[in-house]
Amino acid sequence: MLPLVSLTIFTPLVGALLIAFVPRDRPQLTRWVAFATTLVTLGWSLVMLAGFSTSASGFQFTEDVPWIPFFGIRYQVGVDGISLILIVLTTLLTAISVLASFRPIQDRVKEYMITFLVLEIGMVGVFAALDLFLFYVFWEVVLVPMYLIIGIWGGANRIYATIKFMLYTLVGSLLMLVGILATAFEYHASTGVWSFAYQDLAGFHFSPALQVFAFVTFFLAFAIKVPMFPFHTWLPDAHVEAPTAGSVILAGVLLKLGGYGFIRYSLPLYPDAAHTFAPAIIALSVIAIIYGAVVAVVQPDFKKLVAYSSVSHMGFVTLGIFVFQSQAMQGAVFQMVNHGLITGALFLCVGVIYERTHDRRFANLGGLAGRLPLYATTLGFFMLASAGLPGLSGFVGEFLVLIGTFAVAPLVAGIAAIVMVLGATYLFYMFQQVVFVDLSDFLKGLGDHLHDMAPIEIATLVPLAALVLLLGLFPAPVLDMIQGPVSGVLDHVSHGVALGFLP
């Protein structure tokens, strides 16, 4: 039996080492080695997907090796339905991002590709880790490459954006480390055994004080990553400065780390605290949903609009998680996958136009339908998916979150439903500004530079479009995968009770 999880995690490391030996004057070879590596990684994750059993409970493909025995820290990895679907999303989006970097990245290709592959290690590791300490290590591994990608290959104002991104996420993650250690200390104090293993800690009845403390530290780390209102302002800056592929990964995978963390750790480990804070988090989620959409309406910059739409869409994820309802949480996980596919694609679409114009302001765009029909069609497709058109995947996630929320908190769902109008408002406005009316004078001035999508751009967007359509019409395979783990998490949560605020 192959150690499939480890193969998925560490294949990019092999690729990065290979690239280190590619001569600097062979950038095209570097690109292809990197792309091949991501394809192999995607392949491993698909092998896992093929071998995954939806009926079996618990984690599959587990590997367990002692790492720091004195503290009971182990290299323990494995997947359930939630983490596997997110791993596949990660490996897919990484491959697409590397492909999408072929043309835009002409500078320090070698370093770029190595950085990207290291990033993939961290991302897959976070989803696969079953040991809290290992989880933390991978969590931090993600941070550095993203810092470099924005800081080196980013736009004009990249230094400000990277420092903001770094400080924000570092504050969150360092606090989380304290929370992790406190959790392990208390576990040791009450059992006499050192363990960071998820299976030991989940469902262990921690004291109310520790639950509140650790929950808050985890919450900060995850809420910043998601990002939840009011911790979201790093996101528009980071997106605007990041290169296209960086934005794709940032929106597609990095934001999911937060949502995943809530489901995997916050709820099963600290159910009492989760119950205590749930009303406040639900309120923040609804604010994010509406507020993100409202702010998106008036954005003059294509990429910023998509960034704020992320704040709104990710609000559905946290809402679905913290109403503690089965359909809503399944919807939340599904929404994470959708958001990765759809927003990733939208950022690729922004990149396509930026490549040609070096401008993203709506005031300068317009009339692309006539000149770039294929691009207009593609953008329209993902615009509709993002607006939650039934039949495409975006609808399934949002609908499940809202119907589940309605079952337990009708008013909350009713307020969140307003986003159906707001979301359509900014998306249709965006589409109108980019695609309709006559070609702007600015675009006319570009002449032949303004050509329709190149084969490589088509190759990055077609798989995403196919998945969005497929999951919209046939969501059952994914829903089947996540239903078991979701009910497991809700089972943990159901044992929790809300604490009086100060224990």
Next chain:
Amino acid sequence: MSNQLLVLALLALPLAGFALTAAFGRLLMPRAWLIAVPAVILAWAVGMVLVYRTLSGQLGDGFAFTLYTWIPAGSFRVDVNFAVDNLTAALLIVVTTIGMLVHVYSIGYMAHDPGKWRFFAYLNFFMFSMLLLVLAGNYLLLFMAWELVGLSSYLLIGFWYQRRSAALAAKKAFLVNRVGDVGFSIGIWALWTTVGSLNFSDVFRVIPEKLAAGQLQPWMVTGIVLLLFCGAVGKSAQFPLHVWLPDAMEGPTPVSALIHAATMVNAGVYMVARSSPLFSLSSSAMVVVAAIGIFTALLAASIAFTQTDIKRVLAYSTLSQLGYMFAALGVGAYAAAIFHLMTHGFFKGLLFLDSGSVIHGVHDEQDMNRMGGLWRKMPITHATMLVGSLAIAGIPPLAGFFSKDEILGASFRNGFYVVWLIGVVVAGMTAFYMFRLMGKTFYGPSHVDPDVHPHEAPPSMTVPLILLAIPAALLGLAIGWPPEAGLVHRWLDPIFAPAEQTLGLHPEAFQVFGIDGVLVLVSVTLATAGLIVAVRLFGVRLPGRDVEPRPTIVEAGTARLRPLYVASYHKWWFDDVYHGLFFVIGGAVAQGAWWFDSHIIDGVVNGVGAVTTLAGRELRRIQTGRVQNYALGIALGLLVMAAGFLVATTR
């Protein structure tokens, strides 16, 4: 072919037509219709077989089947399933027949458009979505189709996307519809939480049971059906969401005929009729439906009086007629509502295609003040449009007369006297504005640009006109005679029997020499009066009878009723109010939110950053380089951590 296969073929044909035309349409140019039109003609044939089997009673109460499970999420489960009964069949007649004729008509109408392959692809996609809407067996699949027809409408309104007005109208249509859809979605969630299923059959069985058993409060049922009704108000363009439909006339005229007159805007009527077992449980909700309907009928008719764009007059007329249908649904005359839906589909589809032929003939001019005297130049268009106008005016024995009078009669007999009263007044108004349109367009002196030589349309356009004129004239007689007992009632009464039973309505025989006859006399008299006034003001030319228009009297009348004229001309300022509310005020709120985001929230973040930088500069001094100092710091830190931990764990 088995019935299930018929249903699937009916959906697959236009879908395949869409896919193929979208992919290869450009290669087919200039005959981009080569796949799309045959696909829809085939779909019409399949539809007719299905309609025949259903209406002839071979299938009993109809049939339902499941294709696959769409969204399974624990206790939530929605299938892709279909249900066909007589109501479905009645809608299929309208959708497939008019759809086919409009496709054929478009071959001529769009002949010179370089983007017509897109047009035919979208039109096929609309047919697929509309058929899905009619065939869907549960609320969520209905909702999906509901959104897809909205998307087709968006694409087709914005078909000439280079025109800013078209792009804006398309967006407006979609967004206004979305407002209604918020209510519709919440209604669907509420249905699921109460019933645990979204299949029509389950919902219609469980809700009355739960209400009877006291597990469900009456106000909840009222709430649910009113939420569903929100969707209908948006899709069928009823007050206060009626503002999108007149703007939707930016689309090519065949689109206005098919989508914005004959089929898609009927979706709201269909949905409410389909949900009759629910609506009939709440008499207060029924009153709301009737009130919104009849108010829209009056409002729209009053606006149609003064508009000068030929298509906008027809658009307001559509609003008004849809208002009649909702009034019918509200007073419990379900079959009459669907009857009017069918007749209106044919005569309004005809009227729009006629207007398209006129616009085509005078080279894309839509202002009636620049038409006139066209009757001789466009004889077929004129004759068929006259049939359509007489039909919508409610002149016997044309189609509109039968269906409209059933609605008015039912309102009176069911005790909704106000609805009846407004209804007959609107009938008179309808006749007036339609013959104003006829007079300004076809009779009277020509105001056509002298460089333009009006001409009759090619056969691909006139043949559909003639084919539509036949049902516009005769459909009422064919399925509506004898009154209250015609074919349409034999088809539909079984469907609506449970709802009528809940409402306690007892069908009575139609009394020609009793109250019913008197009501018919009143409405026909008013309609005739409206017609005669319009003819005397705006002229007519018929064999053996010519009336010259009298513009001086029109001007004098307008001057005397100036406030009403201004209000009507400005459409009662709905667009201006909405613009102020949502665009100006809403935009300011959004700008405010963005300012808040970039100055307050981000301001705090940057403030923290500045403080940190400052602190870093100051704290640099403790970097003494002496190991002892560092050790002290570490020790202190550990002490604090340990103390904190002790405090935390011992509490």
